Amino acid sequence: MKQKFFTFIGLSLFSILGIFGQDVQISGTVTSMSDGLPLPGVNIIVAGTSTGSQTDFDGKYSISAPQGAVLQFSYLGMRAVERTVGSETVINVQLEEDADQLSEVVVTALGIKKSRKSLTYAAQDLKSDELTKVKDANPINSLSGKVSGLTVNRSSSGLGGSVKVTLRGNSSTRTNQPLYVIDGIPLSNNSSYQPNNAFGDFGGGNRDGGDALSLLNPDDIESMTVLKGASASALYGSQGANGVILITTKKGKEGSFKVTYSSNLTFENAASLPEFQTEYLGAAGENNAWNGGKGASDDHVEDFFNTGVTAINSVSISGGTEKAQTYFSYANTSGSGITPSHKLKRHSLNFRETAKLFDDRLTANANITLSTQSIDNKPVNGLYFNPLTGLYLYPRVGGDSFSNYENTYETFVPGNIHPQQNWIFQEDIQQNPYWIINRNQSDDLNQKLITALSLQFKVNDWLSFQTRGSYDRTINKFEKRLYATTEATLAPATGRFIYRETEDTQLYADLIATINKDFGEDWNLSANIGTSITNSKIGEGLNLDSGVNGGLRVPNQFIVQNFDSNFANSFTLAQTLAGKREQQSVFASTTLGFKEMIYLDLTARNDWTSTLSNTDNNSFFYPSVGITTILSEAFELPEAISYAKVRASYAEVGNDLPAFVSQPQFSAPFGQGAFIQSITSVVPLKPELQKSTEFGLEAKFIDNRLGFNATYYQTNTNDQIIPISTPTSGQGLTQTFINAGNIQNQGLEVSINASIIRNDNFEWNSILNYAVNDNKVKELRSELAPDQDEVILTDAVPSNINYRYIIKEGGSFGDIYAQTTERDANGNIVLAADGTPVNGGINLVGNANPDWTLGWNNSFEYKNITLNVLVDARFGGEVLSITEGYLDERGLSQRTADARNAGAVAGSFVNEDGTPFTGTVDPQAYYTAVGGRQGFTGEYVYDATNIRLAELSLGYRFKLPESLFIKSANFSVIGRNLFFFHKDAPFDPNISASTGEGLQGIDLFSQPTTRSLGFNLQLTF
Template identity: 35%
Template sequence: MEKTGFTQKIGRLFRLALLVCLCGALIPAKAQNARVSLDLRDASLEQAMNEIKRQTRYLFINRDVEDLNRHKVSINVSNELITAVLNRIFSPFGIDYSIDGKSIILSRRPQPDAEPVEVRGRVTDARGLPIVGASVVIRGTTQGVSTDAEGRFSLRVPPPAAAARLEINYLGYEPVVVTVGSRTSFDITLEESAAEIEQVVVTALGIKREEKALSYNVQQIDAADITTVKDANFMNSLAGKVAGVTINASSSGVGGATKVVLRGNKSISQSSNALYVIDGIPMYNFGGGGGTEFDSKGATESIADINPEDIESISVLTGAAAAALYGSNAANGAVMITTKRGQAGALKVTLSSNTEFLNAFVLPEFQNRYGTGLNGSASGSSVYSWGQKLTPAARTGYTPEDFLETGHVYTNAVTVSGGTERNQTYFSAAAVNSDGIIPNNAYDRYNFTFRNTSYFLKDKLRLDASASYIYQQDRNMTNQGVYSNPLVPAYLFPRGTDFDAYRIFERYNPASKLMEQFWSSDLEGGDLRMQNPYWIAYRNLRNTDKKRYLLSFSASYDILPWLNVAGRVRIDNANSLYTQKLYASSNTTITDGGKNGHYTEERGYDTQTYADVMVNIDKTFGDDWSLQANVGASINNIKTDLLSYRGPIQENGLPNVFNVFDLDDSKKRAEKTGWQEQTQSIFASVEVGWKQMLYLTVTGRNDWASQLAESPESSFFYPSVGLSWVPTSLWDLGPALSYLKIRGSIASVGMPFPRHLTIPTYEYDATNKVWTAKTHYPIGDLYPERTRTYELGLDARLWRHICLSASWYWADTYNQTFDPQISVSSGYSTIYLQTGHVRNTGVELSAGYDNSWRDFRWATNFTFSWNRNEIVELVHNYTHPETGELISKDRLEIKGLGKAKYILKPGGTLGDLYTNSDLVYNKEGFIEVDKSGNVAVKDDYMEDIYLGSVFPKYNLAWRNDFSWKGLNLGVLFTGRIGGVCYSATQANLDLY
């Protein structure tokens, strides 16, 4: 019995153990038979795991899988086994799993021998055309490449390659994300972004705004428009590409200064040049040059120092409302330049090289039929070429074109860009090396730029720092003038004289033991004091060395998603050294009588310091209302100093040894000049939008300018208001009219007035080394030169291929500042008056078309601008504040060149040209010639003879870009219709 009982106990235990084992085996079997239903679109792995946990109560344990949110999954299953679902979710990403009871344990799949997979592909647009420069990046990493000229790319994807996702982006197109999986070849098509017409543009202070919200005309230029055909001064590349802009390149040659006028000249006495703004910060355009019609020097300018390869885009604000936030600096409009910064992704290196050859395009028409002399006779002055008719044997064959050379410009640049999502770096280096068409003329510039952008505190804090160094040299940068311009003797060289005899421009003089100028004494002693043109080029040397650096720093912090605060500071410093070396035997008219040579040395120091701080709001209220506001303050300090020495080398000094210590003390001129201006400002801009259709923009700025020292008015205010209506944002007007915007604005801006007008001033006479008495009456009440502008316009896009833009404007400029002569009873010879009224009205039109047919693309754009300039009033019954004298002026004469002069009258323009000299005509209308052959000229006509206005009636341009299978062709036609031109060169050619 005991045995039986024991056996029964053992049996019960065995059955119990068997039951436990069966239950233990059934639990995982039941677990693995669990079923789930999922419907997820582009969800993270964590989202998928949470849904499985909710349905099955399983817990996930993650051992070594990093960043589950980085992987995205799309799955749609119904009542599927959990094991099948887990396989579909985790397998593509190289993640293994195991089920242990109610736990699912995740681990990284070991791949010790895995190799990177090389994937290739091609990126095209909807028309099948290759997209060049599209970025292809492995999502979640910084590894990536850009597509080549055929839209192709090749990229090595690290393991696990199957789980990797490629993200393809290009500006103006919707991004595309693809999973690599088992494929190694991809054909990717990018679709144009639906938000393309709602592009963002850079406006005043560097504020980015939607184009449809702007109530004024903004025209954008891409970087390719200024780098395809390069110019040392990239501003010249804007010619014909922006409506309402007149660009006049100087005669200084490569790298020379350029005048940029937006919507016509506005000021009687001050500059009408546009304001330049770099990354939202205004740049004072320091420049040199100057002189008289007899001797002047060409010069470059600050804007010409910028490397065009560093430019990302340019926005041209032609209207006052567009630039009103810059206050007194922006009366003439603004050119906004946005520079490049580093881009996240793989390191990208870009090399560019450009070579240009220069030749004189148009030369004056020269006569070569008559030789040296006057009135058909060889006797008389040997300067003239109106002597006897030359026989074929007597003709020397000389033409001024023989003096000119084939110039060249070599431009080479390298840019490096790369970084991570939170730290990007940009570096560039460029060199421009040029030899001009005039012998011994050269221009060299070297640019180095470094920029770094970093994000901190969960991307709320952004820091941006940049540094640029520019070294620029130029030699014999030629401008107008008689004495220092080699073209004068080259053009006027007598046709009956052999020019080849003077090509060797210097010879050794045993008496002086010097190499001296070889030239005709008759030419040197003539009215123009001409020298050998080669001597001017090689022995009248003018050199400029400039070293410039720009340091910029900006920071912004996102306090809330719709609120941030930002600050910027920039220091722009340039040191320049200009020297002029006139060698012994140069014409004594320009050497102050010195026979051993003449030396000039000028050291310039220019500094601009700018800083601002802004609070920015960008918030929406429901689906209907939006608010964008910017409030800030700024300070702008500009200072320039010039220290100069000039004079002839002393008689007992060493000839042609040039330094300031050997100058003749009795004739040496030592001067130190300079000035400083500071403007402190507060500003605000508020934009209210309704239903993304109607936008109201109001801006205001108040300036405290140092020019107002000693004036009762210590500041002045500039307001603007604008309205933009975009009906296509609310109503579908059909495929023919895909976009329509109607806009209008009113603005009041000002222009800086001359400094030092509110206090008595004295001038230093460097020749006599004495201070001269005060010359102008100090003004007590000083106001800025105001420009009030009204603008209406519309922008439209038709059938997605045609773009139209039209603007009409009316601009009144008043409080003009100039100094007519007054009675000397007050003790002053002049008084600066603030009166006068100039009006500019005009129209700007542009039309563009862009379309593609298979491999061929054609883009064309036409611009037209018309501006009417009118002087409404000059001076009428202005009361002298001290003497009570009434001052009225119905005309102002501004001396020109030779017998031509500008005369300003009410009803006329700022460019009206007059003369009191003309040829004498007989009754039959022919020019009178006396018996000696002299042409009859009358120089003292009592009435002014109107020659015309120098302003064109209108400007137009037509641009065409063609591309076919990677081959590009661009053609640009520009024209200025109307306007007279006075050429002193042609006048002298006619005379001599």
């Protein structure tokens, strides 16, 4: 009986094993979850065996495995997936991107790819979807709040405007914009014009000439890597003092061709306007609302602005074989701003071809990018050429209506052959807003061409050579037509025509040898040595202007041939010479790794630059050294700590001299037969030198679900390039430059990322970016200029606007000085005998830079639904509103109405002799003294703290049948700058009057910030 029982058990087990031992032929398709396209080259392994397969060109595979076996699907950059073999013969799999894997390799200086754990400095990167979920016409705006230590200030010129990016604070009296590098090649990003005072020039006003970055197609960007400090950017030498932003663009991938179409449509409206009063009127013939008595008026300001519309449509084609891949894209951006007649059109083409030749030893990469952009009537800020000046200062005269001036902005007067401007009164700073829009027209045209070729030859497993070359050309054209009867300060009686054209070109080439070799089991050497040359020409072009005093022979005929030759001394016909610069460099970098645990990083660069001619220095050397230790590899850490790393680095980088600074500049005034030397260098000059030290700690916890990255840094930028006045000595010399000064920045950056919830149906990821920076001007004086303790970046005092933007020894970059009322020790305003405030002089009233910044980005995914929320916050700092001062002076602000209703100005006051003031302060007398052009500008300073909902995206990913020609479809509702959780200032503190140096934190009839709401559709075929 026992023998039969064991025989039965044996036969049963044999049968069961026989069933599981039967191999099943499995086939299927592996696709990407993000776009539904097939993935070639996916590895499929039968777990526990050596049996494996790989997907083909169309993502298809076939493998034999027994029932009950586990198939493991893996692909670089994707999360691995396991499937158990059952009775089915078809197993289709979708793989999704693994952020942890993608972040293991990072692009660094000169386009060199490194393992993230080997980095000895701070670098933060963003992938394409993080930049395009809530798309902006200028992709750089999408960085705000997403990178610690990086601040973005948008120009107030609205749609098509430029941006100012600052990394780790301002450090230079010249420029603080980072270097932008596309696919390893530096980008020429010069702005043709940026305002630097209250008015701008009398030809263009405070015009924003735009920048090259705004011409980029956001959908062409694969990723951005931000190299924040000198250690990260040391290989760029005299170009790297302000940090570097590396932009990697998309290229074709192996596999069947896919077509991606993206459509983004948003609607914008004014999000922040001054608070106007509507209960007091102005008297006839007066430019204020003080003397017309009580009476309701319409709020014409809000009615003036339109609903802006921006449409960004792009299509790309990508694919190829194992040997050659192609990427082509076209993007069209069209929009209208909130200001009437403000329109933008942009076209972008990008073609890229990648090929592998000679048994895959040679990789060739060629691309061409062409962008063209036209903007009609780009808004300006400031007092002149600005429709908001007249719009805001319209005095609300009884019996008169602002609507009368909309359709009748011009009228015909008997005896005149051309129409004349119709406005309530004459004043140099303002005109009929609709006259400015229709009869002070401007056109901006920007064109950019970038061509690049890269060849990489692999000699063997550890040695390769790469050479790259590029040609970068930017053309900017500006035209302004001022019709007859435009305000006489700006144009003569017959009108005025202005045309400006500039061309910037840059040629770049480099040659780099790369070594990557293991020595035994413990050591690895990764080294690069190379040379580069950059040749640039900036600002070559034409400047044509019929002038303020001359004008046109025939009114309103805007051609150069119509310039009035009777006023040749008044018009301008000039060719501008290019600022030429050539830089030749050699560089090397070495990373020595021990057991993937300790890494030593050394870099060196030597620059020879043409801007050093006529100086005692023909070149400069820029070194860096860094070390990092992976603590989790070196020590046994608690189980909760998945990864830990410490790093330290020191570097020296520079900021090159501007063209012509070390060479005499000449001018040939009209009617004089000789050149006059105006600017020269009488002392040796050298580039600004920044010395930087940083320490960092990185850690991951709970199986990499929680990440922490902190960096402390200190930078000292010495040898600032400072202009000083020079006695002419009869030779025409007016100015020279010296090296002096030391500006220090020290701060802390912290990034925390967490995968809070992750399961089959729901995922919640959160990223927090925090940064604090302390800026000090340690020194400005030098032996050559012992009394030079300040540099004035913007001076509006000569224009009677009474503020200055000053870099002063002992102060901080961004300090704002303005005229204030005199106050006693208790802060009470001192009043003169006539009841108006006593002048307290020009004093420090604030600093335009925030004390600390915070960005909090959350992404939620439930099945096919996604939600992304970005909160962007800045704490501290001050801003100044000249607009509010003007509104007070004219009696147009709600503040003045409240005071009139109360019968007196609220506040604490004392008499000039120090005795308590017991009377009442008359609102009209007080505000006409405090506000306006010659008023106490320092009384209009506000806390710049603001917290906003910066981005919102709610999307749905559609599940589509495999047989459908549409492979994937994603639809999302998007919003940008939707509302403020907190804001003290009467305008958006993050909007700048200029993206140059000197007008941050200043509101001078600036265009209001906008909120946008719309949708995005993405289809893949």
